[in-house]
Amino acid sequence: MESEYLKYIQDVDSTELYNLMTQYGDDVWRYAYAITKNHEQSKDIAQEVFIKVHLKMSTFRGQSSFKTWLFSITRNIALNEMRSSYFRRMLLFENVRSTQTAQSAEVTYMGNQAAAELREIIMSLSRKLREVLILNLEHDLTIQEMAGLLEISEGTVKSRMNRARKEAQKRWEAAR
Template identity: 40%
Template sequence: MGEKKTDNEFERNEIVRELIDDFAEQIKRLAYTYVKNWAVADDITQEVFISCFKNIEHFRGESSYKTWLFKITVNRCKDYLKSKWFRSMVPFRGDEKVEVAASLDEILVQKSEGEEISQKVLSLSVKYREVIILFYYEDLGLQEIEELTGIKTETVKTRLRRAKLQLRELYKEVE
């Protein structure tokens, strides 16, 4: 019987290793779109895979592993953004702009291709940024986004439309 448990543990370890190889970078990018901090995104990515490791036996297969991991990531990010620690980190009123020194990672990302659109997408509010990232960057369908976020498909469509309109306006301001 001990051998069976060892086989299950080996299988679980292998599945999690494959998931890390396949999705770690996507999870980190997704987390960054919420928290806008690479160090925190790294931490959240680690938390996601720890949770995955602990709960892999409970995965029911009702969605893909990718969708399951993205849901864990979104929930961790939202928990972080609601946390007392996060809210106390940058004391400011909602109408003030706060300049934060960029880390080396953030500077390199900003200088990479697609900087302009990435910055504009990141400037959107979370509810619009979330659907744009999931739909266009992560190639999830409307149904998958609904399953992942709990937001009805019609609302996802509306948010996508409004996000695109906001992005167009941001581009008009530049011209």
């Protein structure tokens, strides 16, 4: 229904854009973060995604869900950013700067330790494994949707998903 409606929109007005950002903004940011592992960069990428949506809505043909289309844009922008030398320098700076930071008392108090550890394990996986796991667990994309988004076969998605789960489980058991 949503894709059917959206594929006929040529231009997105400010109200519609606000509604799309409200509905999908967190998902886009979390997916960008899953790829980049950088909070600030993920915010910038999410903004750029919705600018592209505003400018290029007419290119949405409804062949996939709107969310999958957004994730495709997000992935392309994130991967392009990661290839840029600016991003590599920012990532290096972030790693050097944050070597001695401790978690805030709020995060420690509010956080669920097991969930935080599991999230850390997932984020430590290689990008290819982390990406399929997060698309499945956080965004509920199907194997078919992930295959289309990542431009790989469904068998490759299943293989990566299996490897990601096994690796996460192995690291989880080693941490216990």
